[in-house]
Amino acid sequence: MTTDAISRLAPATEDELGGIVAEHFASGQPLRIAGGGTRVQTGHVAGELLTTRAISGVVTYEPGEMTLIARAGTPLQEIEAMLASEGQALAFEPPDLRRVLGGDGLPTIGGMVAANASGPRRVMAGACRDHLLGVRFVDGQGRILKNGGRVMKNVTGLDLSKLLCGSFGTLGVLTEVAMKTLPHAQARATLAFPGVDEAAALRIFASALATPFEISGAAFHDGTAWLRIEGLPPQLAYRQKRLQDLFSGHEIGILDADATVSLWRDLRDVTHFAGTDAPLWRVLVKPSDAPVIAGALRRLGGQVSLDWGGGLIWYCGPGEVAAVRAIAPHSVLVRHAGQNGLAFPPQSEPVARLSQGLRRKFDPAGILNPGLMGV
Amino acid sequence: MSGIAMPQPDEHILKRAPQIVAALREALPQDTVISDPEETRAYECDALTAYRCAPLAVVLPRSTGEVAAVMRICADMGVPVVPRGAGTSLAGGALPTADCVVIGTARLRDVLEIDTDNRFIRVQTGVTNLSVSEMLEPHGFFYAPDPSSQLACTIAGNIAMNSGGAHCLKYGVTTNNLMGATVVLTTGEIVELGGPELGASGLDLLGLLCGSEGQLGIVTEAVLRIMPRPEGARPVLIGFDGAEVAGECVARIIRSGVLPVAIEYMDEPCLRAVEDFAHAGYPDCAAVLIVEVEGSPDEIADQIARIRRIADELNPVEFRESRNADDALAIWKGRKSAFGAMGRLGDYICLDGTVPVGRLPQTLRGIGELSKQHGLEVANVFHAGDGNMHPLILFDANEPGQLERAEAFGADILRLCVEMGGCLTGEHGVGVEKRDLMGTQYDALDLEMQMEVKHAFDPAWLLNPAKVFPLEASAPYRLKAAE
Numbered sequence: 136m137t138t139d140a141i142s143r144l145a146p147a148t149e150d151e152l153g154g155i156v157a158e159h160f161a162s163g164q165p166l167r168i169a170g171g172g173t174r175v176q177t178g179h180v181a182g183e184l185l186t187t188r189a190i191s192g193v194v195t196y197e198p199g200e201m202t203l204i205a206r207a208g209t210p211l212q213e214i215e216a217m218l219a220s221e222g223q224a225l226a227f228e229p230p231d232l233r234r235v236l237g238g239d240g241l242p243t244i245g246g247m248v249a250a251n252a253s254g255p256r257r258v259m260a261g262a263c264r265d266h267l268l269g270v271r272f273v274d275g276q277g278r279i280l281k282n283g284g285r286v287m288k289n290v291t292g293l294d295l296s297k298l299l300c301g302s303f304g305t306l307g308v309l310t311e312v313a314m315k316t317l318p319h320a321q322a323r324a325t326l327a328f329p330g331v332d333e334a335a336a337l338r339i340f341a342s343a344l345a346t347p348f349e350i351s352g353a354a355f356h357d358g359t360a361w362l363r364i365e366g367l368p369p370q371l372a373y374r375q376k377r378l379q380d381l382f383s384g385h386e387i388g389i390l391d392a393d394a395t396v397s398l399w400r401d402l403r404d405v406t407h408f409a410g411t412d413a414p415l416w417r418v419l420v421k422p423s424d425a426p427v428i429a430g431a432l433r434r435l436g437g438q439v440s441l442d443w444g445g446g447l448i449w450y451c452g453p454g455e456v457a458a459v460r461a462i463a464p465h466s467v468l469v470r471h472a473g474q475n476g477l478a479f480p481p482q483s484e485p486v487a488r489l490s491q492g493l494r495r496k497f498d499p500a501g502i503l504n505p506g507l508m509g510v
Numbered sequence: 511m512s513g514i515a516m517p518q519p520d521e522h523i524l525k526r527a528p529q530i531v532a533a534l535r536e537a538l539p540q541d542t543v544i545s546d547p548e549e550t551r552a553y554e555c556d557a558l559t560a561y562r563c564a565p566l567a568v569v570l571p572r573s574t575g576e577v578a579a580v581m582r583i584c585a586d587m588g589v590p591v592v593p594r595g596a597g598t599s600l601a602g603g604a605l606p607t608a609d610c611v612v613i614g615t616a617r618l619r620d621v622l623e624i625d626t627d628n629r630f631i632r633v634q635t636g637v638t639n640l641s642v643s644e645m646l647e648p649h650g651f652f653y654a655p656d657p658s659s660q661l662a663c664t665i666a667g668n669i670a671m672n673s674g675g676a677h678c679l680k681y682g683v684t685t686n687n688l689m690g691a692t693v694v695l696t697t698g699e700i701v702e703l704g705g706p707e708l709g710a711s712g713l714d715l716l717g718l719l720c721g722s723e724g725q726l727g728i729v730t731e732a733v734l735r736i737m738p739r740p741e742g743a744r745p746v747l748i749g750f751d752g753a754e755v756a757g758e759c760v761a762r763i764i765r766s767g768v769l770p771v772a773i774e775y776m777d778e779p780c781l782r783a784v785e786d787f788a789h790a791g792y793p794d795c796a797a798v799l800i801v802e803v804e805g806s807p808d809e810i811a812d813q814i815a816r817i818r819r820i821a822d823e824l825n826p827v828e829f830r831e832s833r834n835a836d837d838a839l840a841i842w843k844g845r846k847s848a849f850g851a852m853g854r855l856g857d858y859i860c861l862d863g864t865v866p867v868g869r870l871p872q873t874l875r876g877i878g879e880l881s882k883q884h885g886l887e888v889a890n891v892f893h894a895g896d897g898n899m900h901p902l903i904l905f906d907a908n909e910p911g912q913l914e915r916a917e918a919f920g921a922d923i924l925r926l927c928v929e930m931g932g933c934l935t936g937e938h939g940v941g942v943e944k945r946d947l948m949g950t951q952y953d954a955l956d957l958e959m960q961m962e963v964k965h966a967f968d969p970a971w972l973l974n975p976a977k978v979f980p981l982e983a984s985a986p987y988r989l990k991a992a993e
Contacts, residue, residue, distance in 0.1 A: 199761030200867040265686045286864040287896040288936035290672045290721045293960040297717025318767040341627040347738045369812045421706040446708040485701045492966040
């Protein structure tokens with residue numbers, strides 16, 4: 136184990152990690168849990184920083200089974216390169232938020248699962264949690280547990296893997312994750328619709344997403360709406376033609392494969408709201424509500440962009456926590472920039488009670504990321 | 511009666527049966543409560559028919575509020591509750607106990623909202639799986655999970671068991687298509703989880719609930735993700751003279767970048783039975799794959815050509831394309847009649863273990879060896895793309911001891927699945943059937959955490975008790991709750 140200059144606990148094995156958490160359980164000293172430290176600003180969380188980045192390495196990758204098992208600290212870059220060499224990918228397109236949040240860590244696969252981090256392809260392929268097959272983790276008593284497995288269909292017992300996914304280290308410290316991988320599309324293109332507003336963008340999204348052409352991205356920013364199509368080369372040509380016919384009344388620009396890759400990487404990483412320290416909010420809405428909510432947010436004085444066919448609004452700009460939440464209750468403050476208030480929205484009474492009850496089961500001493508996720 | 515034990519019914523509850531029924535009748539419309547033993551017998555089992563027990567009463571509420579009223583009464587009076595969809599569980603998930611109240615979803619049949627702009631449908635959960643897709647058809651949409659019982663099974667049961675189907679290779683199982691749920695907790699409280707938004711912040715209680723086999727709450731309404739119908743779909747049939755080479759073909763198809771919607775597998779005993787029964791004209795060989803792809807006619811042709819190139823490298827006995835809808839039906843005919851064909855040969859147990867796709871040939875060999883050891887025939891027909899096996903063990907229920915032998919054989923197969931890196935159940939659920947095998951897949955501590963999670967939702971252990979967890983492991987929780 137290494138403890139570097141800023142007193143960072145970085146165990147190299149699951150057993151070491153279990154020992155550290157067990158000690159903290161006994162002493163009641165809180166821990167601030169991180170993977171690469173690139174996704175969530177935990178500055179306001181009490182406790183010594185514990186990172187899983189030294190628990191690293193791919194355990195097994197079987198392209199013919201579309202299965203990957205990796206230790207939590209494995210850098211995502213490494214994994215993505217390995218999958219790409221077999222023509223596969225993590226279909227939910229996990230974002231890299233370093234441009235937006237700053238910081239110099241390396242995103243890890245454990246952090247990706249802990250944050251349920253999903254990019255533009257979520258609109259078609261589902262979220263990170265939909266591709267998670269199983270987990271190993273250390274609970275708040277330092278005990279090593281597992282759930283799920285490595286197979287794609289598994290309904291054996293309660294699905295604690297889903298619960299751990301998106302729990303931001305509050306239920307346990309992930310040590311190993313099993314993911315479903317998918318063939319990477321062989322061809323891709325983007326249809327760009329310039330000169331539209333949010334309402335027009337939503338009409339485009341709703342029409343396109345009602346077609347069987349497997350739209351794998353539907354986003355909007357700064358007056359342009361984009362649709363991404365992917366597939367085998369003959370599929371791509373066909374889908375592009377059919378969509379152009381469907382939207383024959385619109386001016387449409389076509390982006391080739393390279394331009395498509397870089398456009399959607401930028402949209403995925405929200406780079407259009409990088410380079411400022413204004414508060415950044417991630418807002419989940421019913422897609423058809425997006426134009427009204429986006430308009431109300433813009434009136435607070437900032438800018439908006441849309442992803443997931445309108446289901447995800449990014450709002451970058453001023454506004455008190457209460458004011459933003461009054462417009463959009465399902466909003467998470469991603470970049471704090473001096474904002475007071477909790478990063479996660481409050482929940483209804485019974486849901487909050489159930490969530491707290493679960494947290495006490497996994498972390499009876501309340502030492503894992505206390506103060507994060509509303510408890 | 512064979513191997514699977516259920517706890518003795520609580521005498522105190524049985525003694526208070528008249529008061530319990532009276533309390534239910536007082537709170538609910540007259541025709542909602544069934545307590546006549548002649549009528550409750552209709553609810554004595556699900557599709558795991560070897561186990562039967564009539565409940566104390568059956569309630570068929572029409573609304574979330576009525577479900578909540580029943581839950582409150584049962585909580586107040588300490589009565590166990592067994593939720594029931596259509597009763598098609600093969601795992602005994604809806605098996606009652608003599609001291610329980612069954613809450614059935616049969617009358618929760620309303621479609622509440624179809625929203626194609628936001629791509630969801632909101633239903634009461636007693637609607638059948640197939641009817642959801644039928645209602646969506648005029649809108650050009652469908653609901654993806656398609657368990658083979660889809661004509662009868664309900665969305666409530668699908669959510670409880672996290673049901674799959676033949677097409678989940680591409681579209682996922684219920685949990686990947688469930689956006690929101692209205693849940694009645696054991697206290698009678700009504701909770702909304704998720705909704706038309708793509709995900710919620712906070713812990714993923716919806717993901718936990720899906721597949722929890724009625725251990726945490728009863729889902730009365732659901733928001734389901736819907737998808738545009740594909741332009742077309744077409745199967746091909748590929749025959750091989752060995753299980754290994756068929757397994758290799760599955761892995762190569764997946765690696766190639768073509769993602770079929772379904773890859774189904776049938777072995778020789780199954781093919782023989784199907785041929786005798788349905789005369790589907792399948793080739794006489796060791797293994798048949800049915801691979802279905804979707805898209806426009808050109809897209810389909812392109813994908814089939816790719817699959818053909820892969821298969822040809824492996825010297826198939828036959829590669830049969832479907833050129834029209836009749837050909838497609840003929841290819842699916844044998845697969846769809848497989849269970850009926852097996853039923854004609856005698857009684858059978860249908861298992862549901864999953865193994866990593868690469869281990870399919872080895873698992874099939876192991877099952878063949880176990881078949882010899884146990885002296886019972888087995889046929890395999892399953893979803894090969896995701897390794898979800900359905901071995902059918904044939905036996906004669908009228909012959910004393912055969913059910914027990916078949917169950918012992920089944921348990922050995924499931925242990926083998928776990929040894930191969932797989933799991934006990936891919937889509938049917940644990941229920942009572944696989945309850946006591948849970949220790950082969952999970953350590954005591956893993957199971958304890960799952961039981962603690964149930965405890966957080968249901969501290970009195972009234973919801974579908976004595977299922978999912980080994981009876982011995984759950985005994986301390988159940989006994990403590992009963993004190």
